[in-house]
Amino acid sequence: MIRREGVEIVVKTLSTKDIAVSANGFMSRDLYEARDRVANFYMIGSMGLASSIGLGLAIKNPSRRVHVFDGDGNILMNLGSLVTIGSHGPKNLVHFVFDNSAHESTGGQPTNSVSIKINEIAKAAKYKVFTVDSKNKLEATLKKIKKINGPVFVLVKIEKGKYVSKRIEIEPTLIKARFMKAIRNR
Amino acid sequence: MKKGIENFVGVPDSTLKHFVDQGLKKNKIIIATREEEAIGIATGMSLSKSPSLVFMQNAGFANSLSTITSLVEMYQIPLIFLIGWRGYLKNDAPEHAKIGAIQPKLISTLGLESKILTESNWEKSCNWAIGKIKKGTYCSLVIRREFVD
Numbered sequence: 001m002i003r004r005e006g007v008e009i010v011v012k013t014l015s016t017k018d019i020a021v022s023a024n025g026f027m028s029r030d031l032y033e034a035r036d037r038v039a040n041f042y043m044i045g046s047m048g049l050a051s052s053i054g055l056g057l058a059i060k061n062p063s064r065r066v067h068v069f070d071g072d073g074n075i076l077m078n079l080g081s082l083v084t085i086g087s088h089g090p091k092n093l094v095h096f097v098f099d100n101s102a103h104e105s106t107g108g109q110p111t112n113s114v115s116i117k118i119n120e121i122a123k124a125a126k127y128k129v130f131t132v133d134s135k136n137k138l139e140a141t142l143k144k145i146k147k148i149n150g151p152v153f154v155l156v157k158i159e160k161g162k163y164v165s166k167r168i169e170i171e172p173t174l175i176k177a178r179f180m181k182a183i184r185n186r
Numbered sequence: 187m188k189k190g191i192e193n194f195v196g197v198p199d200s201t202l203k204h205f206v207d208q209g210l211k212k213n214k215i216i217i218a219t220r221e222e223e224a225i226g227i228a229t230g231m232s233l234s235k236s237p238s239l240v241f242m243q244n245a246g247f248a249n250s251l252s253t254i255t256s257l258v259e260m261y262q263i264p265l266i267f268l269i270g271w272r273g274y275l276k277n278d279a280p281e282h283a284k285i286g287a288i289q290p291k292l293i294s295t296l297g298l299e300s301k302i303l304t305e306s307n308w309e310k311s312c313n314w315a316i317g318k319i320k321k322g323t324y325c326s327l328v329i330r331r332e333f334v335d
Contacts, residue, residue, distance in 0.1 A: 045256025056230020080219025
């Protein structure tokens, strides 16, 4: 499975009410191309911060599930976020990390998730952790976690791929405006 | 500050000690591991129409420049930055000298609207900042470190 395929499998299961936040780089482009939704917040700058934005959203929107689409390179830039999320324990936060042990958006340079397991760090930070390495397992896990209180962490092992999704064609302030409108009733 | 602001997220700073301690007593504070993380959390809250303030020392403000430009400015996120100004006094600790000296230039280069809080203007300045986030924009309030410990 490549990232674009995994992202599509996850985003297909989201309901209108569900919130999504995606990391900068190819992650946001994949989410945009797989299924553009008004309740998607494409974080196209501010590298590393998708899960932090997700935490703020989760605290303020307890009746909605917040799905963070993160990458290994991104979360490794902001590991403190796992500690902050784990200590606040938002029940409505689901944190996906698509892990190809590479900074694919910048040319595929290696990350250290090869030797240090991010799912084990998440476990220490009191997430409920799931690890999947195939489309079938991802689909099965998505069904399972629907009934589980967060914070949930899903490490999705993916392969590096040559496929590149299209750029996001929406102005950042418009991404924000339509997102805020979509979630205005907390 | 309490009127109009629902969330206080940041990294503690000794200049802001009393502010942070009061907030902790009232259970209104979220402490982040780094300033960029705090801006991220506060952004999620602001996107949920819950007015937010991020507090930090100017060292952490300097850490956050890219986040301020590529998140707060680019998306126009309503936020108040409350910044403790280390290095304001010439005899402050050496690690604060450079950022302390360029602090006003740094803020103006970013195009960040800002006020320095004093005994006489603090209330008016806080109301000004709350007015800014109500209009959907961002600004900063700076507290000078006027003592050496």
